[in-house]
Amino acid sequence: KNEVEQSPQNLTAQEGEFITINCSYSVGISALHWLQQHPGGGIVSLFMLSSGKKKHGRLIATINIQEKHSSLHITASHPRDSAVYICAVHMNRDDKIIFGKGTRLHILP
Amino acid sequence: DVKVTQSSRYLVKRTGEKVFLECVQDMDHENMFWYRQDPGLGLRLIYFSYDVKMKEKGDIPEGYSVSREKKERFSLILESASTNQTSMYLCASSLLPGQGSNEQFFGPGTRLTVL
Numbered sequence: 594k595n596e597v598e599q600s601p602q603n604l605t606a607q608e609g610e611f612i613t614i615n616c617s618y619s620v621g622i623s624a625l626h627w628l629q630q631h632p633g634g635g636i637v638s639l640f641m642l643s644s645g646k647k648k649h650g651r652l653i654a655t656i657n658i659q660e661k662h663s664s665l666h667i668t669a670s671h672p673r674d675s676a677v678y679i680c681a682v683h684m685n686r687d688d689k690i691i692f693g694k695g696t697r698l699h700i701l702p
Numbered sequence: 703d704v705k706v707t708q709s710s711r712y713l714v715k716r717t718g719e720k721v722f723l724e725c726v727q728d729m730d731h732e733n734m735f736w737y738r739q740d741p742g743l744g745l746r747l748i749y750f751s752y753d754v755k756m757k758e759k760g761d762i763p764e765g766y767s768v769s770r771e772k773k774e775r776f777s778l779i780l781e782s783a784s785t786n787q788t789s790m791y792l793c794a795s796s797l798l799p800g801q802g803s804n805e806q807f808f809g810p811g812t813r814l815t816v817l
Contacts, residue, residue: 626805634711634739634790634811641805679745681806690806694744 596620599680599693607701612667614696616680619661626681627654627665630695636679639665672700705729706809708793714815721780723812725793733796734776735806736760736768738789745792751776752798783816790814 597618606612616625627639640647640654642663647654651670656663667674680693709724725734735750737760747760751770765787769777776795780787793809 628808634792634813636792636794636808636811638805638807681745689747692745694742 595694597680597682597691597693599678599696601696602694603697603699605699605701606670608671610670610700612670612674612698612700614665614678614680614698616663616665616693617661618663618680618682618691620682620691621685622661622682623685624683625656625663626683626690627663628679628681630677630679632676639678667698670700672702674698675700706793706795706807708791708809708812710812711810712813712815714817715780715783716817717784719780719783719816721783721814721816723778723780723791723793723814725776725778725795725809726774727776727793727795727807728774729795729807730773731795731807732773732798733806734770735794735796736766736776736778737792737794738762738787739792739811740789748778783814785816788814788816 600615624643626641628636629639630636642656651668653666677695677697679695681690706727715721736748737745739745746762748766749768751757757768767779791812794806796806
C-alpha cells in the first residue's frame with residue numbers, strides 16, 4: 594500500500610467548476626506539500642501546510658492531521674489550471690519526502 | 703526570486719554513454735535532491751546531498767552517482783546509460799531541517815531519452 598494516496602488519478606471538468614483533489618497518508622508527518630506540474634515538466638510549489646487551511650487566489654488547501662487527509666480546492670476553474678497536482682508529505686521519522694502519484698486535471702473551455 | 707536551473711531540458715543519448723545532468727541553485731540551500739519521474743510511479747528519490755561533498759542514497763540509486771563539489775551545484779551522473787533510465791529527471795533544493803521552511807524548490811526538469 595502506498596503511504597501517500599491521491600484521488601482521483603484523472604479529472605476532467607468544465608471551466609468554472611469547483612475542483613477538489615484529495616490526498617490521504619498513513620505516516621506521521623511534519624508538513625504536507627501541494628505541487629503543480631504543467632506539461633513540459635517544471636514543478637511549482639503551491640502550498641506547504643502543517644495544520645488548518647491556506648488560501649492563495651483561487652486555490653485553497655486544507656489539512657486534517659487527525660484524519661491524515663488533505664484537500665486541494667480550485668474555485669472557478671480555468672483551462673490554465675490544467676496540470677498534474679502532486680501531494681507530498683515530509684515524514685516525521687526521518688524528514689524524507691514521499692510523493693503521491695499525482696492527479697491529472699484537465700479543464701475544458 | 704528563487705531559482706533552480708538544470709543544464710538541459712531535453713537530452714538524447716545512446717546506450718552505454720556517460721551522461722551528466724547538472725543542477726544549479728542560487729538560494730544558498732544546503733539540501734539538494736535528484737528525482738526521476740515516470741508515469742504511474744510518481745517522483746522517486748535517486749540521491750540527495752546535505753552539504754558539499756556529502757551524498758546520501760535515495761530510494762533508487764542503482765545505476766547513478768552524484769557529485770557535489772560546490773554548494774550551488776549538484777550533478778547526477780549515469781556512468782553507462784541504459785534504456786530503462788529514459789525518464790524525466792528533476793532537481794530540487796531546500797534548507798536543512800531546523801533552518802526554516804523545508805519546502806523544496808524544483809528545477810524545470812530534464813527529459814532524458816536513452817536509445
